[in-house]
Amino acid sequence: MYLSSLTELALASRLKSLSDRFYNAGDEVYRNAGARIESRWFPVMRFLWEQGPATVNDVAAAIGQTHSAVSQLTDKLVRAGMAKRQGDAADGRRSLLTLTTKGSRALAELGIVWAAIRQGVKDSLGAEGTQLLAAIEACERALDEQPIVPNILNRHAALAASKVVIVPFRTELREHFHALNAAWLRKYFVIEPIDEKVLRHPEEFVLKPGGAVFFAMLGDEVIGTCALLRDAPGVYELTKMAVDESFRGLGAGRQLLDAAIDEFRRGKGTMLFLESSKKLKPALHMYQRAGFVLQSANRPDSHYARADVYMIYAPPKKSAAKPRKRIAGKA
Amino acid sequence: MYLSSLTELALASRLKSLSDRFYNAGDEVYRNAGARIESRWFPVMRFLWEQGPATVNDVAAAIGQTHSAVSQLTDKLVRAGMAKRQGDAADGRRSLLTLTTKGSRALAELGIVWAAIRQGVKDSLGAEGTQLLAAIEACERALDEQPIVPNILNRHAALAASKVVIVPFRTELREHFHALNAAWLRKYFVIEPIDEKVLRHPEEFVLKPGGAVFFAMLGDEVIGTCALLRDAPGVYELTKMAVDESFRGLGAGRQLLDAAIDEFRRGKGTMLFLESSKKLKPALHMYQRAGFVLQSANRPDSHYARADVYMIYAPPKKSAAKPRKRIAGKA
DNA sequence: GAAAATTATGTAAGCACTAACATAACCAGC
DNA sequence: GCTGGTTATGTTAGTGCTTACATAATTTTC
Structure with missing residues (x-):
């Protein structure tokens, strides 16, 4: 339901x-x-x-x-x-x-x-x-x-004072990369061996091959993460996107996505794709709005059993992504 | 609440x-x-x-x-x-x-x-x-x-077919004497050592001194119990009255009470009292309707820390208890 | 290809509850 | 003993939902 x-x-x-x-x-x-x-x-x-x-x-x-x-x-x-x-x-x-x-x-x-x-x-x-x-x-x-409303309003005031910031990988945040992803994987699917490997050792399996990991921070709390994985020269995969349930709706997902796309362009990548699942409707919408286009067939040699959606980044020409970035920064 | x-x-x-x-x-x-x-x-x-x-x-x-x-x-x-x-x-x-x-x-x-x-x-x-x-x-x-209504109606049909019956103590029911009483004691108070002793060994502490234990049965389920304790020659205490929460309102309590009072009279007792607590309002009402009269002071040397109510059986003269019994039997 | 069934939606009347007001009875303090 | 505040209750209007009905568009069935 x-x-x-x-x-x-x-x-x-x-x-x-x-x-x-x-x-x-x-x-x-x-x-x-x-x-x-x-x-x-x-x-x-x-x-x-x-x-x-x-x-x-x-x-x-x-x-x-x-x-x-x-x-x-x-x-x-x-x-x-x-x-x-x-x-x-x-x-x-x-x-x-x-x-x-x-x-x-x-x-x-x-x-x-x-x-x-x-x-x-x-x-x-x-x-x-x-x-x-x-x-x-x-x-x-x-x-x-303990009346609940004052509690919520206090929390609200605290949150309103801070805002979502995207930061690159830091060793002391490694744990969160695993924890945030494990939460939704367990909820919707199961954690496959390849997930466990990458989530536990991002330095070895993401950074070293030339990828990147980002974290979304709210104050000093880590509320989301995602990874840009180098699949082949110039070919990147967007993966391991996760936002803490309690902080959905803050735009953290979109900001992580934009950060990854920026990184992809900085690295002069030629192709950026992602795999996901039809179950994750809100996420799919977000990917689409960000410029990913749904492919009719699944990715040929997928790493994941759960993947039944394959999208490729193909933003409309005339640099539509630039103004979008400004809006995201403002929000 | x-x-x-x-x-x-x-x-x-x-x-x-x-x-x-x-x-x-x-x-x-x-x-x-x-x-x-x-x-x-x-x-x-x-x-x-x-x-x-x-x-x-x-x-x-x-x-x-x-x-x-x-x-x-x-x-x-x-x-x-x-x-x-x-x-x-x-x-x-x-x-x-x-x-x-x-x-x-x-x-x-x-x-x-x-x-x-x-x-x-x-x-x-x-x-x-x-x-x-x-x-x-x-x-x-x-x-x-599993829709709940048919379940309830089945149960109802089964219950409607059987009726509450009061039976005297039997060894194989001893466990219930403890279980039924422990349930409400734990809920409202604590189980005092004297409770534990009597509840675990009714033969020794209730029957042997000349008292009685009754059980209320519905079909083959034991739904309530009570004890008539001989305190001194001719002096009896009504105690350890308990009805399973799920079966409140069936009149089992009243029938147990009537059985105990009958037993008291059969034994030519001269005084029947009980101790209870103001917390247990519905029970107090029942005792009163059955002929117990609230005493202004507590019982002098009470066995129980929780007792703050003391009642003595004193039914209105001209044998008011007889017709009452017929009604109880009919219900 | 018309009749029958189904689907999608709107509308009206009714129910259980609340908030806000009105009224009457009671009580405390001078 | 009167006055201002409190308490107990009823009354009215309004809200959010449901059920029952109405209507129109679509699909199925022969």
Whole structure:
């Protein structure tokens, strides 16, 4: 699913849709089991059932919703004959919500339905269900203790102060060349032996034959990398492009690409190609915008099992790359 | 929070409220960071940004919503000048959604905001955040593979066919006496040495001194237990009452209680008491309904550190317990 | 090549919730 | 005892989504 690739950014949407799925499942179960209640009623009714009569605010606080929501829900319960409102004699503002006998009877009959739900959820979700519950619990607590927005804004201020800079290979950054690439390789494919060799020893397999490695830095964090590999005299391969997931969208990929293309031209290269996979759509778009052209056939003697895309650098004539570079520098 | 005590039963409500919290947090962040977008727009806009122009249905499928939702959201994006609709020349039914330059520019500026969100979420939620994402992912997959409703309905049918039966102690059930009690003790308190002793050796510490242990069975599953402990001649303590969380609401607790009270009367006991904790509200209600009366002071020489409630069995005269038993048997 | 089915999209009505306001009851401090 | 603030609740309008329906374009089927 597309949303899962956005990880933290689309949390709310995914939670919402999971929530809807469970609400619907609940309603379907109640309907099929002959229960006369709806899944949205459950928290309020169960609370009244367990704890006895309570005020609107009590209920709202317990189930974590606004008093309005509870008040409106109560209207429905009253209309359905499940609950009633009684003025509190001691305090005229309050009104006690109570289950009617019809309401308590409806709940009393639900015992085995609840047991079935608990078991059924365990059957379907297994350990994931327990894990989900635990994670929800933990997040609720974490959000209560440490509000998330100020945290994000602090981070934002820090990031806004720095900007992405491309630097050439340095020995002390070698580790990152491997780590950044391993992350996405593991995610989408597997790490092939040739990857491991090159990623572990860039000096020997990239630099020495006449290639280059670049890193994208944000402040003092290494957020991306790529390599220009000399394949034959004048022939270069763009490869090992990787940007840390948390820093996608900053333009680091494009800047790395531009740096590699610059290096290719400085070296008076005659051909620059890359191999990739159809799975990596956003990357392919970027390559295309940068001047790479998709070839109809795959590269004849590819190094990679995963490669099903072959692109060659062929920018439109009249030096279209120059102005582009200025824009990238500005962004 | 009350909802967390309902575990699987209130999953939907809790997911919804978590979702709302994240939506609100997102909006707050965007507002404060000067971004011109709303958190609800994000999935659609990001998708168009990454994958290029797409039809309503493409977008809907990718972000897991109905085409109507996307269509309506598009109206808003168009009104805000972020996107436009273009009729597809090849297929007159379709209309391609595209970001306007204003839209793409707005997103391009969001790079560091997204990075900040990812980092900030990690700061606030830490491992819980990762765990939550993993759990969501797993649940989505599990629900797709194995629909949950038929599972629940099967379970329900099975449960509806059997009913709760109370049986006296049997050696081969000894393990359950410990397991059922350990579950709730660990959850609310800690297991004190005296608990461990009695739970592990009910024959020696409960039966031999003249007490009794009961189990509640549903089909061949042991779902609850309780013990009647002889404290002194004619004086009995009701204790070690436990019902499996998955089977709350079936009335097993009440039936166990009735069985113990019956046993107490059969033994011509003169006093029956119990100790419990204010934390266990639903249990206290049940005890009260069964005829236990809350004492103003705690029991003088309590065995338990956790006990802050002391109740004595004193049913209203004129044999109120008899009719009650019939009802319990019927339920 | 016309009829039937499918696909793509928009529109309307409804639901669950929230925010914002309105009202009434209560309470604390002078 | 009155006054300003608080608390408890209801009411209204608005939002984001869904379902159900409507419509038009396209493809399939005989």
